[in-house]
Amino acid sequence: MRALGVILAGGNASKMGGLTERRAVAAMPIAGSYRAIDFALSNMTNSHIQKVAVLTQYNARSLNEHLNSSKWWDFGRKQGGLYIFTPTMTADNKYWYRGTADAIGQNLDFLKRSHEPYVILASGDAVYKMDYNEMLEYHIEKKADITVACMAMPVGTDVSRFGTIKMNDEMRIEEFEEKPLIASSNTVSLGIYVIRRRLLIELIEKCAEEDRHDFVTDILIRYRGLKKIYGYKIKDYWSNISTVESYYKTNMDFLKEDVRRYFFKEFPDIYSKVSDLPPVKYNSGAAVRNSLVGSGSIINGRVENSVLFKKTFVGENCVIKNSIILNDVYLGDNAYIENCIVESRGTIRANTRYVGEGEVKVVFEDNERYVL
Incomplete structure (x- = not known):
């Protein structure tokens, strides 16, 4: 396979209040029988990405239990597989993950030991379907250094909790603001990225040398004028669950017939750990x-x-x-x-x-x- 997957699932959404006192955001239940991370994992396996790492940290017990077997997402392979990385104290490092770039940096050996030329980076707190291969083809066609999945939000949407971007006619990102108080664009980053593996290693090592820890601020925003960073627009359903209101709305969306059909009946499927429970x-x-x-x-x-x-x-x-x-x-x-x-x-x-x-x-x- 041309790409390996990395899912960032260690964050704590403070705007979810008590709902994340017991679990990570990526472990939040969705639509009656799923967890939030199931959507990113299913997208990985449906895109034929065979090697996936999940980086966990905050309140990881229930998330780790959910991920205790890779078979539910068909990652139980001789080549590839599902890897769970939690922060580890070592003689050289005495920190927990201090940001998304630091989380990747503390597990950089995983990238260095891999052979796939590209990396798909995704968050574990969004509900969507996506073929990452299509985004990868776009990335290669554009000869991009980094490609960022993005979406134009409806007019009037509060985008202050997202990163907002502006692109030129060729889809190259010219402006990137992280969680702006007053947004100048309604196009938001979805937290899904494609990047060449060797370039990612180089940028993460540079961040570590300069004591920088955040992938968005210290790589995407800092290098937007130096690297060729392009946007890749998607138009299908996508929802982030990092607030109580968005979590409520996302679950309520599954009561709409078109959303249920899209996720439950249209190919490809969404997979999850199966519980042997009787019917209702x-x-x-x-x-x-x-x-x-x-x-x-x-x-x-x-x-x-x-x-x-x-x-x-x-x-x-x-x-x-x-x-x-x-x-x-x-x-x-x-x-x-x-x-x-x-x-x-x-x-x-x-x-x-x-x-x-x-x-x-x-x-x-x-x-x-x-x-x-």
Whole structure:
């Protein structure tokens, strides 16, 4: 294969609040049965990239458990495979990852021991489908040093949490602003890059010599006038989940028929670790409309326009509207949940009411499950 993959999955999204106190952003549940990192991993295997490294750091336990077998994404090969790298203290290095460039730098031996001429860099916190080979062909055709996947966001979108770019008629990037307070462009970087492996090694080593640690600031922005950096526009669905609002919206998008068809029925498929759970059980009195319900769940109440993840128990006369219920949540009888995200393994007591008014409410309940 002409490229190897590197997925940056060690970050902590502070705007997700308590949702990332227990897990990395890349481990956030998506669409009833997936994790955020499944989309980047599936894109890698669907693009026939056989060798993929995942760089983890923050709250990595659940993410590492999810990645404990490469077979789910078909990386169990004699050549290639799935590699998980966490920060390691050594005699020469006593730091955790200090940025994306430093994360790559601390695992530079992986790149040096590889033989593929190109590297696909991607983040683990976005939901999308993409054939990286098409972007690689574009990169080669342009004779680019670095190619950046980008997308024109709808007018009025808040792009202050993204990197924004401006390109000339030939798609060469002339301006790159990281998280601008006032954006001069609505075209954003998607955190997906193509770069020649030897050039990446050279740039990362230069960053280490100068004590610089961030791939965007210290490579893309710093070298934009010296290196040929091009944009590669995509028009299909793409969503980043680094805030509570964007995470809620992304899951709710899966209730739209066109989005479900795109991800669930159109080739190529999205893969994930499979749990051996029974199908959903709908008891007498259950009423479910326009919702996704994960396997192993038991429904006794009413569910509308919601996403319920695996092993959710919905009690009698319970009402759930416009909400996301994460894995293994127990909702007692007569509970009312609207416009909320309920954290995993929570217990919502009977007759409890939670309503997000004006914005999404994140609910954390750690009550003992069977205490009155």
